[in-house]
Amino acid sequence: xxxxxxxxxxxxxxxxxxxxxxxxxxxxxxxxxxxxxxxxxxxxxxxxxxxxxxxxxxxxxxxxxxxxxxxxxxxxxxxxxxxxxxxxxxxxxxxxxxxxxxxxxxxxxxxxxxxxxxxxxxxx
Numbered sequence: 001x002x003x004x005x006x007x008x009x010x011x012x013x014x015x016x017x018x019x020x021x022x023x024x025x026x027x028x029x030x031x032x033x034x035x036x037x038x039x040x041x042x043x044x045x046x047x048x049x050x051x052x053x054x055x056x057x058x059x060x061x062x063x064x065x066x067x068x069x070x071x072x073x074x075x076x077x078x079x080x081x082x083x084x085x086x087x088x089x090x091x092x093x094x095x096x097x098x099x100x101x102x103x104x105x106x107x108x109x110x111x112x113x114x115x116x117x118x119x120x121x122x123x124x
Contacts, residue, residue: 033061052076053115078115
């Protein structure tokens, strides 16, 4: 069903992981090499996937994230990190699952995902 509540602050990595695990959440290392990312420290935590394609990150940082996912043996996902409409859907995650939330979360855990980039984003 996914987690529907937000963990109270402070958002300390170990506490966020414990909070998520107790609720059967999927843990994704978001933009590991951007500001505030975990970087290689992610290797110290039991997570389910790594964001390997972030629409707001330079390609060299995305490549480092791909290497991290490969080293950790984890699936890679994508996120547009959109802050304005032109950034929407510039990158996305193909997920081999129905629209059922539990099936989607399990597909991420099992690696039935592929990070993809669109030629252009959607424009309004």
